[in-house]
Amino acid sequence: MDATVLADALTRLRRAHGQLGGVISMIENAEDCERVLTQLAAVSKAIDRAGYKIISTGLQHCQAAAQRGEKPPISAERLEKLFLALS
Numbered sequence: 001m002d003a004t005v006l007a008d009a010l011t012r013l014r015r016a017h018g019q020l021g022g023v024i025s026m027i028e029n030a031e032d033c034e035r036v037l038t039q040l041a042a043v044s045k046a047i048d049r050a051g052y053k054i055i056s057t058g059l060q061h062c063q064a065a066a067q068r069g070e071k072p073p074i075s076a077e078r079l080e081k082l083f084l085a086l087s
Contacts, residue, residue, distance in 0.1 A: 005061075009053040016046035051086045055079060 003010060020043050026036045058079050062072035 012050040
């Protein structure tokens with residue numbers, strides 16, 4: 001899949017990257033545990049959502065390929081395994 005198709009996932013990952021840097025700084029500066037964990041939860045959620053977006057995009061590509069009579073780039077079973085690995 002190309003990056004333009006996954007622009008939303010890339011945006012989420014870039015945001016998570018910045019948030020993670022903030023969490024690291026917070027820990028290094030011995031900031032409040034609750035604030036650190038709140039930010040860490042936000043990073044985790046952003047990463048999870050990016051993963052789900054990638055899986056969703058993969059499903060759409062596979063379905064479109066099947067409708068065109070082409071072999072999908074990845075099997076539905078493999079996508080299911082990847083999806084379950086995120087949960």
